[in-house]
Amino acid sequence: MFYKILGWVSIVVSILILAPSFVPGAISILASYIALLAILASIITIKSGSILYFKITASISAVNIFVVNDGLRIYGSLPEISWLYKVSIYCAFIATCALTIVYSKKFVGAIKN
Secondary structure (H helix, E strand, O other), X not given: OHHHHHHHHHHHHHHHOOOHHHXXXXXXXXXXXXXXXXXXXXXXXXXXXXOHHHHHHHHHHHHHHHHHOOOOOOOOOOOOXXXXXXXXXXXXXXXXXXXXXXXXXXXXXXXXX
């Protein structure tokens, strides 16, 4: 039950954090960090045997980071944000998702067998 509640909370947080991502400045930076925290919270829900919460949260957060966020979007981002910061957030997101997918295949496969 705890994992289901945590999964839904991470999905709701990743949806709600889309709104502050449009605001230029520090609010969009905080939104990107909260999106990463929502992904980390959804990783815990893999122990319930389902990867569904992670997939939904990661998809919403990917849209948030790569498309919506004023400071991080790929095209038309704020010029004040350095490329080093953008690449580091992109790498953190991609590495977290990739490692989670590998971990979930191993863990969820062990649960189902």
